[in-house]
Amino acid sequence: VSAAEKRRWTLNDFDIGKPLGRGKFGHVYLAREKMSNHIVALKVLFKSQLQQSQVEHQLRREVEIQSHLRHPNILRLYGYFYDQKRVYLILEYAAKGELYKELQKCKYFSERRAATYVASLARALIYCHGKHVIHRDIKPENLLIGAQGELKIADFGWSVHTFNRRRTMCGTLDYLPPEMVESVEHDANVDIWSLGVLCYEFLYGVPPFEAKEHSDTYRRIVQVDLKFPSKPIVSSAAKDLISQMLVKDSSQRLPLHKLLEHPWIIQNAEPS
Numbered sequence: 001v002s003a004a005e006k007r008r009w010t011l012n013d014f015d016i017g018k019p020l021g022r023g024k025f026g027h028v029y030l031a032r033e034k035m036s037n038h039i040v041a042l043k044v045l046f047k048s049q050l051q052q053s054q055v056e057h058q059l060r061r062e063v064e065i066q067s068h069l070r071h072p073n074i075l076r077l078y079g080y081f082y083d084q085k086r087v088y089l090i091l092e093y094a095a096k097g098e099l100y101k102e103l104q105k106c107k108y109f110s111e112r113r114a115a116t117y118v119a120s121l122a123r124a125l126i127y128c129h130g131k132h133v134i135h136r137d138i139k140p141e142n143l144l145i146g147a148q149g150e151l152k153i154a155d156f157g158w159s160v161h162t163f164n165r166r167r168t169m170c171g172t173l174d175y176l177p178p179e180m181v182e183s184v185e186h187d188a189n190v191d192i193w194s195l196g197v198l199c200y201e202f203l204y205g206v207p208p209f210e211a212k213e214h215s216d217t218y219r220r221i222v223q224v225d226l227k228f229p230s231k232p233i234v235s236s237a238a239k240d241l242i243s244q245m246l247v248k249d250s251s252q253r254l255p256l257h258k259l260l261e262h263p264w265i266i267q268n269a270e271p272s
C-alpha cells in the first residue's frame, strides 16, 4: 500500500473548494491537498445519517474494495478519514462531471461514442470480475467523466448497501437483470445485463424496459420484452450486441471478453 494510503488524513490537509454535488448522505466538494496541491473530490458523509440507514459497515466494506481497485475507468479512492460527526472519502476528481447529464443534453449518443463507452466499461468490469468484485449498479448516474472524456465507474454501490437502498426503497429498477428482480442468487453476469441496458440507453436515450409503473418494468424485464424503436436509426450490429447481452439465462449472456471482439465494438470503439 502506498505512503499516501497509510498516512492519517485530517480536514486540515485540504483547502475546500466549490460543492460538486449532493449525495444521499452528504455533499461532495472540490478540494486541494495542501502538500501536493493535488486536486481531489472530498465526499462528506454524516455519521448520523449513515447510522440511521444502517449502512456504516457496508460503507467500510465498499471503501475497502474501492481503495484496492486500480483501473483507468474506475474512480480512485485515495483514502478516508473521519471526525466526530462525519466520514470523509478522498476521491479522484472527475472533471467533466456526470454522464447522465451529458446523455440528457445529447438525448442519445453516436454509435462511436456509445461503443467507446461500452468498451471501456467492459474492460473495467473484466478487471473487477477478475478480482471477484461484482458491480451490480451500472447505470448512467453512477458514471462520471474524467478530464480527457474517459468514463469512470464512480459508485461505492459494489455491495448490498446499494441493493437495499437503491432497489427496495427508491430509484430505478430499469437496470435490474431478471435474476435480481426475481431475487434469486446472481453472479458476475448481472453486470453484462446492466451493460446491455446501458448500451441500449446510450443509443436510444431511454432504457429498454422503461414503463410507467414498477410492476410493468418488472414484467418487461423478466419477459425480456426487448423492442428496438425505428428512430433513432441504429445499426443492426449494435442491436445484435444488445440482443446477446439481454438474455434471461445469465450463463447465455455474451461474455465481456467476447463483447470486446464483437464487430460493432471493433468498428466503432476508439482504440483504448
Ligand SMILES: Nc1ncnc2c1ncn2[C@@H]1O[C@H](COP(=O)(O)OP(=O)(O)OP(=O)(O)O)[C@@H](O)[C@H]1O
Binding pocket: 020, 021, 022, 023, 024, 025, 026, 028, 041, 043, 075, 091, 092, 093, 094, 095, 097, 098, 142, 144, 154, 155, 156, 157
Ligand atoms: N469524484 C467526483 N468528481 C466529480 N464530481 C463528483 C465526484 N463524486 C461525486 N460527484 C458529484 O457529487 C454528486 C453526488 O455524489 P454521489 O453520487 O457519489 O453521492 P451519493 O449519491 O450519495 O452516492 P451514491 O451514488 O453511492 O448513492 C454526484 O452526482 C456528482 O455530481
Ligand SMILES: O=C(O)c1cc(-c2cccc(F)c2)nc2ccccc12
Binding pocket: 046, 047, 048, 050, 051, 056, 059, 060, 063, 080, 082, 087
Ligand atoms: O466513528 C467511527 O469509528 C465511524 C467510522 C466509519 C468509517 C470508518 C472507515 C471507513 C469508512 F468508510 C467509515 N464510519 C462510521 C459511520 C457511522 C458512525 C461512525 C463511524
Ligand SMILES: [Mg+2]
Binding pocket: 023, 024, 141
Ligand atoms: Mg449518487
